[in-house]
Amino acid sequence: MKLNKQTIALLLGLIGLVAPLLMPLEGLNFAGQITLGIFLMAAVFWLLEPIPIFATSVVVILLQVFFLSGQGLLGDYLGQIEGYSPQSFRDFYGTLASPIIILFLGGFCLAAASVKYGLDRNLTRWLLRPFGTRSQYVCLGLMVATATLSAFMSNTATTAMMITVVIPIIAQLDKADPFRKVVALCIPFAANIGGIATPIGTPPNAIALAALREQGIEITFSTWMMVAVPLVAVMLLVAWRLLLWIFPPATERFEVKFEGTLDKSPAAIGAYCVFGLTVLLWVTEALHGISSTVIAFIPIALLPALSVLDKSDIRGFSWEVLWLVAGGISLGLSLEQTGLAAWLVDLVSWGALSGFMLFAVFGAVGFGLALFISNTVAATILVPLAVGLGVSGAAGADFNMTILILVIAVTVSFPMVLPISTPPNAIAMSTGIIQTKDMARSGLIIGLCGFGVTLAFGVFYFPFFF
Amino acid sequence: MKKIYILCIEDEPEVLEAIERDMGVLEDSFPLETAENTTEARQVIAEILEQGDHIGLILCDHVMPGENGVDLLVELNKQEKTRASRKVLVTGQAGLDATIQAVNEAELSHYVAKPWDPEKLIAAAKLLLTEYILETGLDPKPYMEVLDGARLLKAIHEKGLISDS
Numbered sequence: 001m002k003l004n005k006q007t008i009a010l011l012l013g014l015i016g017l018v019a020p021l022l023m024p025l026e027g028l029n030f031a032g033q034i035t036l037g038i039f040l041m042a043a044v045f046w047l048l049e050p051i052p053i054f055a056t057s058v059v060v061i062l063l064q065v066f067f068l069s070g071q072g073l074l075g076d077y078l079g080q081i082e083g084y085s086p087q088s089f090r091d092f093y094g095t096l097a098s099p100i101i102i103l104f105l106g107g108f109c110l111a112a113a114s115v116k117y118g119l120d121r122n123l124t125r126w127l128l129r130p131f132g133t134r135s136q137y138v139c140l141g142l143m144v145a146t147a148t149l150s151a152f153m154s155n156t157a158t159t160a161m162m163i164t165v166v167i168p169i170i171a172q173l174d175k176a177d178p179f180r181k182v183v184a185l186c187i188p189f190a191a192n193i194g195g196i197a198t199p200i201g202t203p204p205n206a207i208a209l210a211a212l213r214e215q216g217i218e219i220t221f222s223t224w225m226m227v228a229v230p231l232v233a234v235m236l237l238v239a240w241r242l243l244l245w246i247f248p249p250a251t252e253r254f255e256v257k258f259e260g261t262l263d264k265s266p267a268a269i270g271a272y273c274v275f276g277l278t279v280l281l282w283v284t285e286a287l288h289g290i291s292s293t294v295i296a297f298i299p300i301a302l303l304p305a306l307s308v309l310d311k312s313d314i315r316g317f318s319w320e321v322l323w324l325v326a327g328g329i330s331l332g333l334s335l336e337q338t339g340l341a342a343w344l345v346d347l348v349s350w351g352a353l354s355g356f357m358l359f360a361v362f363g364a365v366g367f368g369l370a371l372f373i374s375n376t377v378a379a380t381i382l383v384p385l386a387v388g389l390g391v392s393g394a395a396g397a398d399f400n401m402t403i404l405i406l407v408i409a410v411t412v413s414f415p416m417v418l419p420i421s422t423p424p425n426a427i428a429m430s431t432g433i434i435q436t437k438d439m440a441r442s443g444l445i446i447g448l449c450g451f452g453v454t455l456a457f458g459v460f461y462f463p464f465f466f
Numbered sequence: 467m468k469k470i471y472i473l474c475i476e477d478e479p480e481v482l483e484a485i486e487r488d489m490g491v492l493e494d495s496f497p498l499e500t501a502e503n504t505t506e507a508r509q510v511i512a513e514i515l516e517q518g519d520h521i522g523l524i525l526c527d528h529v530m531p532g533e534n535g536v537d538l539l540v541e542l543n544k545q546e547k548t549r550a551s552r553k554v555l556v557t558g559q560a561g562l563d564a565t566i567q568a569v570n571e572a573e574l575s576h577y578v579a580k581p582w583d584p585e586k587l588i589a590a591a592k593l594l595l596t597e598y599i600l601e602t603g604l605d606p607k608p609y610m611e612v613l614d615g616a617r618l619l620k621a622i623h624e625k626g627l628i629s630d631s
Contacts, residue, residue: 160622318629374631430610
């Protein structure tokens with residue numbers, strides 16, 4: 001066997017899997033040791049990617065079912081550990097259909113319907129209209145439209161659509177005009193930021209929501225938006241001003257034309273109605289009290305029933321994203337339930353840190369990880385530790401676990417320094433209009449502002465809600 | 467990362483050189499392998515596939531010593547791992563029958579008559595490699611700048627070719 005990068009990563013992962021079983025770890029039971037092994041293996045695989053990240057997630061579930069469940073190979077043995085009862089394999093499988101996964105599936109259905117009938121393009125047309133033709137306001141308009149769409153659709157798909165429309169137009173600008181760079185960068189940045197706005201905006205949000213649900217804390221769709229939308233609005237304005245400051249445009253006027261008319265076929269009307277109804281019910285959750293995860297099933301059932309979505313549309317969903325999230329949720333279950341999360345947290349003495357410093361430390365680690373690896377994975381690794389802090393009580397009395405988890409979920413969306421940081425960044429780079437150093441410079445400044453703004457919101461604004 | 471190869475099968479050294487020169491612009495993203503006849507081509511293909519890499523594009527001459535090019539393309543089209551590979555006949559001498567066979571049985575993607583216009587050949591190669599990536603669902607991110615970006619963006623928007631992570 002050749003010792004290439006992939007093989008080394010696989011070996012390291014396997015060492016991580018086995019090592020915790022071979023050494024005595026004080027204060028950790030055998031189930032915790034197994035979980036630590038799975039956690040280390042997953043972390044290595046997610047970092048070095050010898051296999052796709054979603055594959056690692058389902059391997060995690062496989063290992064949990066075989067080695068941590070009461071019905072698995074070690075079921076009887078695990079049952080004898082004092083003060084511990086192994087989970088049912090159903091709990092691990094259940095993560096694949098957990099309410100949060102259903103919420104995302106509902107979002108996928110809406111997104112697929114709106115792409116199929118051009119609702120996203122038409123929405124963009126309407127959203128852009130009030131912004132006129134002065135170049136800096138057109139840029140703000142593009143950012144608002146991108147962020148709005150990416151709050152409900154995939155950040156990546158939104159970026160692809162916006163870039164497709166905008167690139168031919170900026171290609172006509174003078175090659176030396178920095179406004180070209182502003183436009184090419186404002187779209188991916190707004191897409192990354194916009195994903196924060198709703199629970200279904202981007203997968204890390206799901207990791208946070210699922211972990212909070214496990215702790216009996218349910219955040220409604222409307223509460224999430226009340227918490228996140230102001231932050232998104234602030235950051236869009238900050239990113240907008242900063243981009244114009246870093247790349248001062250030479251063009252005074254700039255016009256973006258979105259072609260097309262509203263599809264008025266019966267299926268399209270059905271799509272609009274279901275979209276409108278679902279979003280309306282989601283944002284009014286506080287009024288009627290029906291959980292957003294319950295409402296999410298309306299589009300899942302109605303869109304195929306109305307022949308808005310057909311078989312091939314359903315096959316085209318990004319199922320691997322759901323696997324990625326489910327594996328993350330499942331791993332979180334064992335981390336908490338076996339006491340591993342609390343044990344890991346106890347390795348550091350947190351009592352000395354104030355609430356603000358905790359936000360700063362977790363946020364900084366999340367930001368750093370998400371620069372290089374998947375945002376979802378960064379959240380998956382950090383959120384269970386935040387839960388551990390909450391459960392073990394190691395962080396002192398004024399510690400607010402909910403806010404810490406939200407801070408993590410939000411900060412992992414901000415690293416947009418490198419083309420590999422997020423898929424929208426990669427798409428923007430492929431236009432050839434910007435260079436890596438343009439993205440690194442503006443992305444780092446804006447990302448760090450995002451980090452700072454999140455900390456400020458965590459300290460001054462989030463406590464009004466939690 | 468798995469590589470996507472361009473394979474060129476041509477017995478005349480000058481022609482092979484010309485193709486290598488034209489395909490040079492894609493070399494950074496798509497390494498080029500060459501073979502002088504079908505026997506050598508089979509070896510090269512086996513080696514590439516053994517490494518787990520892909521063959522995105524096959525540019526093949528028709529009249530060569532030994533077996534002719536169309537027969538090889540027909541055979542490759544029957545094999546699982548080279549079915550999606552885009553197949554191009556680069557020739558001045560293929561008769562109507564051979565050409566019909568190539569279209570019908572090898573699902574020929576493109577026909578290049580010698581002598582060719584380098585720009586057209588590169589454009590065709592980019593288009594065909596884009597199709598290969600779309601058909602196989604490989605990660606398009608490393609290739610978006612060199613290939614048909616607009617088409618890849620459309621697939622990302624409409625088909626979720628890349629998803630959030």
